[in-house]
Amino acid sequence: MPHHASRRRFIRNLSLGLGATALSPALSAFVRSSPPGRKLGIALVGLGSYATNELAPAFGFTRNCYLAGIVTGTPAKEKIWSDKYHIPARNIYNYQNFDSVTDNPDIDIIYVVLPVFLHKEFTIRAAKAGKHVISEKPMAITVSDCAEMIDACKKANRLLSIGYRLHFEPYTMEMMRLGQQKVFGEIKSIDCSNGFVWGGDPNAWRLKKALAGGGGLMDMGVYTIQGARYVTGEEPLYVTAREEKTKPELFKEVDETVFYQLEFPHGILANGRSSYNANWNDLKVTARQGWFELTEAYRYNGMKGATSNGPMRFDPDVNQQALQMDDFASCVLQNKKSRVAGEEGLKDLKVVEAIYKSIASGKKEKI
Numbered sequence: 001m002p003h004h005a006s007r008r009r010f011i012r013n014l015s016l017g018l019g020a021t022a023l024s025p026a027l028s029a030f031v032r033s034s035p036p037g038r039k040l041g042i043a044l045v046g047l048g049s050y051a052t053n054e055l056a057p058a059f060g061f062t063r064n065c066y067l068a069g070i071v072t073g074t075p076a077k078e079k080i081w082s083d084k085y086h087i088p089a090r091n092i093y094n095y096q097n098f099d100s101v102t103d104n105p106d107i108d109i110i111y112v113v114l115p116v117f118l119h120k121e122f123t124i125r126a127a128k129a130g131k132h133v134i135s136e137k138p139m140a141i142t143v144s145d146c147a148e149m150i151d152a153c154k155k156a157n158r159l160l161s162i163g164y165r166l167h168f169e170p171y172t173m174e175m176m177r178l179g180q181q182k183v184f185g186e187i188k189s190i191d192c193s194n195g196f197v198w199g200g201d202p203n204a205w206r207l208k209k210a211l212a213g214g215g216g217l218m219d220m221g222v223y224t225i226q227g228a229r230y231v232t233g234e235e236p237l238y239v240t241a242r243e244e245k246t247k248p249e250l251f252k253e254v255d256e257t258v259f260y261q262l263e264f265p266h267g268i269l270a271n272g273r274s275s276y277n278a279n280w281n282d283l284k285v286t287a288r289q290g291w292f293e294l295t296e297a298y299r300y301n302g303m304k305g306a307t308s309n310g311p312m313r314f315d316p317d318v319n320q321q322a323l324q325m326d327d328f329a330s331c332v333l334q335n336k337k338s339r340v341a342g343e344e345g346l347k348d349l350k351v352v353e354a355i356y357k358s359i360a361s362g363k364k365e366k367i
């Protein structure tokens, strides 16, 4: 990138970071005299609810990256986003001309925020265009799609990560520490549940198997699988699962409520539940010498937790998305694998596939 372009970008980032406030004379002098910063440019692909309401505002809190571009299939969104986030026309793409992003030095990272069935296509196209990639969760419809995504990024020598924001959230990180370091002794069992009561559009992509891959399990259950995996730091070996459906019309194509039990190598059992028809949000661990739990476990904010020694006290409202994107940007800058790399997403899909297999067979299945 030419020096003046990167400098312009640095100055713009700095002033955006300060909101609408005019730069003070001292800061203006600093901006004029300081070397260009190295904030990486991210382009969001798919400007639906998560991109609009969570990711775009999160850039107000990032240090290592900024919202450089957008990729949208809806022309009307172009002006709205470019006005609101000062995105230049050269950084706006649609799904057809997206591949020409390869020639755009402003954009370092592509963040795929599309329905699940499109994660693979856009991840591979982004990698081929020479860009690092973040794909939203669940990573893809199948394990083999996940493997193709990982492979494409490896071949292109680009980093891949999954939008697992909770790995950067303090309550969750404490659960990882307490579990993996056996602070309360060996873990005996885990209970993890995540769900909400579907009140949305009955024709939404999330209810179509081909577009979403599954229902509550793919969307909400992935968090509980993650929970069981990051608390133990181990990979489950077997699963037994069953499904319950009370609204067969609405959940014609996808699962409504799923109950599953994971068996870990050293005998730990994790009882998980996912639902599009129940309000659940917890991660509870019983260990030999105590317990630890989050009773608000997977939310964007308002996290809540305790141990057998008393309440956990962290900031419950950190900007998880900003921390996650900043971490990936710093991985790119240091050429370091993300701690939520593609392999993490693939491991969860392996569990998901085994759960669906067990529901179909009615038996315990190997993962």
Ligand code: NAD
Pocket: 046, 047, 048, 049, 050, 051, 073, 074, 113, 114, 115, 116, 118, 136, 137, 138, 163, 164, 165, 205, 211, 219
């Ligand atoms: P959404 O329905 O609000 O947005 C989807 C976007 O994709 C829309 O802009 C839509 O126009 C576009 N799109 C392109 N092709 C489409 C097609 N064929 N059918 C339907 N939409 C199409 O969904 P969302 O809630 O923003 O979710 C997007 C992704 O982000 C999903 O993978 C979801 O699982 C993930 N997500 C992650 C989190 C998290 O906490 N990490 C939270 C919410 C959503």
